Structures are given as C-alpha cells and as structure tokens.
Amino acid sequence: MSWDVSEETMMFKVQAEEVNQARDILQQVHEALKEKGYNPINQLVGYLLSGDPAYITSHGNARSLIRRLERDEILEELVKSYLEKK
Incomplete structure (x- = not known):
C-alpha cells in the first residue's frame, strides 16, 4: 500500500475581524455562564x-x-490569547 503524503506544511488563516468577533462572543458567553453559576x-x-x-x-x-x-x-x-500572555 502506498500513501501519497505531501511533505509541505499547510497554511491556515482566519481574518482579523473573525478573531475579534470570536473574542467578543467568548467574553459574553463566559459572563453568561458565570452569572448562571x-x-x-x-x-x-x-x-x-x-x-x-x-x-x-x-x-x-x-x-x-x-x-x-x-x-x-x-x-x-484561545491559542492566540494564551500564547500572547506567555
């Protein structure tokens, strides 16, 4: 059996506006969860x-x-925030 696996690293990019939206939503969800205990x-x-x-x-x-x-x-x-604080 032969596998044709690329040796190149794939690039993954998310637009900045999506990241800012994710941060805002995570903060709101976090607060709602805390409020409910x-x-x-x-x-x-x-x-x-x-x-x-x-x-x-x-x-x-x-x-x-x-x-x-x-x-x-x-x-x-989450990864970005964690690594930026290190």
Missing part, C-alpha cells in the same frame, strides 16, 4: 470537544452567540 472553563471545554451546544446556557443569548462561530475560530482565539 456554571464553571465557564469546563462548559466551554465540553462544548469544544463535543460540539454540543447544550454545554452553553441560553441565558443572555449565549447559546445562540456561540453557534455563530466555528469551533476552529474559537480554538484559534
């Missing part, structure tokens, strides 16, 4: 791993907001 980190991780919006409260329209983003947009914002 949930651990926002645990709930967001559950959502990112499963894709199930039931991990996000509907309080403050958070569930609708989070669904405006692709999970890869959220992950990009």
